[in-house]
Amino acid sequence: NAGVTQTPKFRVLKTGQSMTLLCAQDMNHEYMYWYRQDPGMGLRLIHYSVGEGTTAKGEVPDGYNVSRLKKQNFLLGLESAAPSQTSVYFCAVWEGQVAYEQYFGPGTRLTVT
Amino acid sequence: DQQVKQNSPSLSVQEGRISILNCDYTNSMFDYFLWYKKYPAEGPTFLISISSIKDKNEDGRFTVFLNKSAKHLSLHIVPSQPGDSAVYFCAASASPNTGNQFYFGTGTSLTVIP
Numbered sequence: 001n002a003g004v005t006q007t008p009k010f011r012v013l014k015t016g017q018s019m020t021l022l023c024a025q026d027m028n029h030e031y032m033y034w035y036r037q038d039p040g041m042g043l044r045l046i047h048y049s050v051g052e053g054t055t056a057k058g059e060v061p062d063g064y065n066v067s068r069l070k071k072q073n074f075l076l077g078l079e080s081a082a083p084s085q086t087s088v089y090f091c092a093v094w095e096g097q098v099a100y101e102q103y104f105g106p107g108t109r110l111t112v113t
Numbered sequence: 114d115q116q117v118k119q120n121s122p123s124l125s126v127q128e129g130r131i132s133i134l135n136c137d138y139t140n141s142m143f144d145y146f147l148w149y150k151k152y153p154a155e156g157p158t159f160l161i162s163i164s165s166i167k168d169k170n171e172d173g174r175f176t177v178f179l180n181k182s183a184k185h186l187s188l189h190i191v192p193s194q195p196g197d198s199a200v201y202f203c204a205a206s207a208s209p210n211t212g213n214q215f216y217f218g219t220g221t222s223l224t225v226i227p
Binding site (some may be wrong): 004031033035040041042043044045048050058090092094096100101102103104105106107 | 117119122145147149154155156157158159162202204206208213214215216217218219220
């Protein structure tokens, strides 16, 4: 039972390159979230999904796209990476009912040069 | 604009003493509040939560207090232990009013000195 996993753990991109971050869960939770963490900024929501086939924008969605084709996977895409997207990215899941706590993945550290 | 604020970026406490971490919020629709703990190179982990119908919730050494009129919550850790050294984030939600989103503060880095 791995919980929430993220792939890759680290990545260095050049400006203009594209990549996809994968979040996978085995908890069967409906809600999935992508956050970025930057120094002095806390965790900011990029996009989220309330179920398979659905996505919605969060606080800082520009420059990112997401897809939730399967319930257990939530993909975050950067079509043309910019240095401002250098950050640590966290995926989180939430059951969406009684308990409000989210479960987080270990993070992906992305550097855009 | 930041809806959840943690105005103290860092806090140092002696082992055995009380640690008090503070959090303020601006959105009166928030009805559920959570604290997360984060070690370096790991994802945040849930610590304790409180619903707006309560003003206190306790779990072992950790107690969260909520003052709705002041839009303020605090996390008390008693006694503090070196293993508590981490970054603590508070978070708030008004699901479904906020579209099932959670809003996080900027974090407070706690150092417990042995």
